[in-house]
Amino acid sequence: MPFATETFTPGATPFDSSAQSWPETLSGISKELECLNRDTELEFLKIGAKVSEFIDTVSCLSRELGALADIVSGEQGQRASDALTGVLEVSSEMRARSEEGGRLLGNMRQEAGRVRQTLAHFSGTVATFHSLGLLTRIETARLGSAGADFGNLAEEVRLLARNVQSRVESALDTAGELIPRIENALQEVSALQEGQAKNLPLVIAQVSENLSSFREMQAEAHASSLRLGAEYAEIGEAFKRVIVSMQFNDITRQQVEHVIEVLRRLNSETRPEDGALLIQTPGAASVLELQFSQLANTGNKFSSSVAAVAQSFDEIVNHVAKMVEESGALSGLSGKSSFFRQMERGCSAILSNLTLCANADAATESTSDGLAEKIARMRASIEEIRVIETQMRRIAMNARISAEHLGPAGEALSALANAIKVRASESRLGSDSLVETLEKMNAVVGDLTAHARPQAGKREAQEGCFESMRSAIAQLRDSQEDGASQIAVITAHGDALRKSISGARENLSAAARFGEVVDLTRSKLLAIMTEMRAGWSHEESQEGALGLAQFSKHYTMQEERDIARGTAAPAAAQSIDDVEFF
Amino acid sequence: MKTILTVDDSATVRQMAGLVLRGAGYEVIEAIDGVDALSKMTGQELNLILTDLNMPNMDGLELTRRVRTLPNYKFVPVVLLTTESQPEKKQEGKAAGATAWIVKPFNPDQLLAVVKKVIT
Numbered sequence: 001m002p003f004a005t006e007t008f009t010p011g012a013t014p015f016d017s018s019a020q021s022w023p024e025t026l027s028g029i030s031k032e033l034e035c036l037n038r039d040t041e042l043e044f045l046k047i048g049a050k051v052s053e054f055i056d057t058v059s060c061l062s063r064e065l066g067a068l069a070d071i072v073s074g075e076q077g078q079r080a081s082d083a084l085t086g087v088l089e090v091s092s093e094m095r096a097r098s099e100e101g102g103r104l105l106g107n108m109r110q111e112a113g114r115v116r117q118t119l120a121h122f123s124g125t126v127a128t129f130h131s132l133g134l135l136t137r138i139e140t141a142r143l144g145s146a147g148a149d150f151g152n153l154a155e156e157v158r159l160l161a162r163n164v165q166s167r168v169e170s171a172l173d174t175a176g177e178l179i180p181r182i183e184n185a186l187q188e189v190s191a192l193q194e195g196q197a198k199n200l201p202l203v204i205a206q207v208s209e210n211l212s213s214f215r216e217m218q219a220e221a222h223a224s225s226l227r228l229g230a231e232y233a234e235i236g237e238a239f240k241r242v243i244v245s246m247q248f249n250d251i252t253r254q255q256v257e258h259v260i261e262v263l264r265r266l267n268s269e270t271r272p273e274d275g276a277l278l279i280q281t282p283g284a285a286s287v288l289e290l291q292f293s294q295l296a297n298t299g300n301k302f303s304s305s306v307a308a309v310a311q312s313f314d315e316i317v318n319h320v321a322k323m324v325e326e327s328g329a330l331s332g333l334s335g336k337s338s339f340f341r342q343m344e345r346g347c348s349a350i351l352s353n354l355t356l357c358a359n360a361d362a363a364t365e366s367t368s369d370g371l372a373e374k375i376a377r378m379r380a381s382i383e384e385i386r387v388i389e390t391q392m393r394r395i396a397m398n399a400r401i402s403a404e405h406l407g408p409a410g411e412a413l414s415a416l417a418n419a420i421k422v423r424a425s426e427s428r429l430g431s432d433s434l435v436e437t438l439e440k441m442n443a444v445v446g447d448l449t450a451h452a453r454p455q456a457g458k459r460e461a462q463e464g465c466f467e468s469m470r471s472a473i474a475q476l477r478d479s480q481e482d483g484a485s486q487i488a489v490i491t492a493h494g495d496a497l498r499k500s501i502s503g504a505r506e507n508l509s510a511a512a513r514f515g516e517v518v519d520l521t522r523s524k525l526l527a528i529m530t531e532m533r534a535g536w537s538h539e540e541s542q543e544g545a546l547g548l549a550q551f552s553k554h555y556t557m558q559e560e561r562d563i564a565r566g567t568a569a570p571a572a573a574q575s576i577d578d579v580e581f582f
Numbered sequence: 583m584k585t586i587l588t589v590d591d592s593a594t595v596r597q598m599a600g601l602v603l604r605g606a607g608y609e610v611i612e613a614i615d616g617v618d619a620l621s622k623m624t625g626q627e628l629n630l631i632l633t634d635l636n637m638p639n640m641d642g643l644e645l646t647r648r649v650r651t652l653p654n655y656k657f658v659p660v661v662l663l664t665t666e667s668q669p670e671k672k673q674e675g676k677a678a679g680a681t682a683w684i685v686k687p688f689n690p691d692q693l694l695a696v697v698k699k700v701i702t
Contacts, residue, residue, distance in 0.1 A: 041592075041594060240689065247595055557667070581699075
């Protein structure tokens with residue numbers, strides 16, 4: 001390979017070989033190269049330690065950011081979201097129950113009004129019947145004194161009138177007790193239900209809005225997590241490239257060691273025929289030319305590996321900056337402590353409504369129990385009235401028969417008998433209506449009782465649901481508040497890491513030093529080779545008497561062998577399988 | 583935790599291999615050559631040996647041969663990690679009892695894939 005094709009890095013110090021002998025120069029070169037190998041390895045070890053530190057810090061940063069995003073988008077956030085959804089469902093159920101309770105109470109109020117109306121009418125009928133009874137007794141007394149025999153009609157009317165009076169009074173008393181009680185209970189329960197009806201829609205709207213905002217926050221945090229994950233993956237890839245590039249130090253170190261070994265051998269081994277040092281023989285020029293080429297390759301390889309490390313560091317710095325920016329986006333989420341306080345207030349409002357609902361249910365249940373008993377008592381009184389009504393009909397019939405026997409003298413009694421019959425029929429209609437109303441009331445009471453009766457475990461489940469919401473939101477708020485201070489720490493970590501990596505990148509002085517030493521060495525080798533060429537003929541300089549192959553036996557890389565063969569073929573070297581299993 | 587012995591005269595390579603392997607959860611013991619490796623193997627229960635080929639004092643091929651004579655290490659995988667890529671050298675490695683051959687510079691994912699595949 002002609003020397004003329006080789007070029008030097010601009011700025012390299014030209015070497016004046018005349019000041020030293022070739023062996024001295026080679027010895028000096030060997031020492032400088034040894035020193036270079038030692039120094040660059042030390043510098044690479046320092047960078048390696050920094051890389052290890054950076055990887056740990058990035059990993060820690062990623063964990064911290066992940067934990068931050070996880071507060072809202074992770075398991076904890078999901079718990080809060082589930083709790084909010086549960087609470088919304090329970091609140092909707094409560095509203096439906098409240099509306100149903102209101103409807104049942106409305107029915108009860110309507111039926112109670114009917115009872116009151118029917119009893120008022122009944123009361124008039126009883127008064128009329130009382131009067132008719134009195135008139136019947138007067139008329140039978142008058143006719144009796146005229147010789148008519150009415151048997152015990154007068155006595156029966158008297159007893160019946162008294163019974164009707166007492167039974168209806170009893171029913172009226174019962175109704176009198178029942179109606180105000182119903183009214184009071186209805187008022188109490190209505191007040192509770194109205195409170196619920198007024199508050200619950202607002203509370204539900206608020207919970208619904210909170211849930212919707214929270215889901216938006218979850219989506220934002222999730223998107224942020226994905227972006228963080230992507231940045232972290234990019235950083236991971238950049239670190240892998242750094243690890244690959246760093247290993248070139250080992251490769252160039254070996255190449256330099258091989259050059260040192262050859263130079264030492266040229267300086268220490270002798271030609272058998274005359275005992276001359278190999279460096280003093282013509283073939284040494286070819287050997288030096290090879291070392292010259294090996295060093296050129298080494299220098300290029302080293303500088304490109306350091307450039308790759310620097311580039312990877314730059315990429316890492318950029319990705320770390322993006323991660324820190326992402327923490328800014330997450331800080332937007334963590335600044336929502338007021339949102340969580342609002343959620344907690346909503347939670348308390350729902351709990352108050354739950355208590356209201358429980359009170360309304362208890363009041364309804366207690367009202368229902370009393371109502372059922374009162375309705376039963378009213379039913380019993382009405383049954384007695386109905387027996388009396390039958391008796392009235394029979395008495396009216398007897399009175400009419402007696403009046404028929406009396407002829408014109410019995411006309412007044414006949415009119416009274418008709419009136420009694422009409423009143424008995426009216427009374428029957430009234431009692432039928434009352435029975436019907438009471439049955440409806442009974443049905444409504446049954447519905448109310450069923451509505452108010454606590455379902456097994458339902459209340460506990462509802463309370464558990466609210467409690468889990470309270471605790472999930474409280475935890476979330478605490479975590480968010482911790483997260484806000486954590487972001488400051490993360491940002492500081494991120495900034496420190498960026499500065500540290502940038503510092504390490506700026507201090508990558510190995511490439512410059514390596515380049516300088518390699519260029520200087522090559523300059524020295526070239527100077528010696530030039531002197532050799534001047535002293536020997538071209539043929540002598542090119543002769544392979546020293547046997548280049550023997551100087552190549554320590555090569556450990558295909559690339560070195562390729563250079564030795566004068567056929568540098570990096571493409572061929574790259575095509576070799578990097579991994580092989582035996 | 584599985585333990586890997588990395589053997590290399592280059593401190594940089596030991597450092598990089600250690601970084602990758604420790605990061606993947608392995609315990610790593612380091613040795614600077616074959617002689618150092620054999621002394622550090624005493625009393626250890628290793629799951630894999632990752633060794634350079636060209637080293638002073640005792641190279642990777644000799645280390646592999648010696649390891650295969652030790653009853654406790656007869657079946658422990660030995661992965662040669664080297665700048666050498668000549669088929670003849672690979673054949674020597676195979677004959678010595680190596681399990682796999684990786685050419686430097688190694689890619690971290692590739693190294694871990696090989697380790698995962700062969701580790702006992």
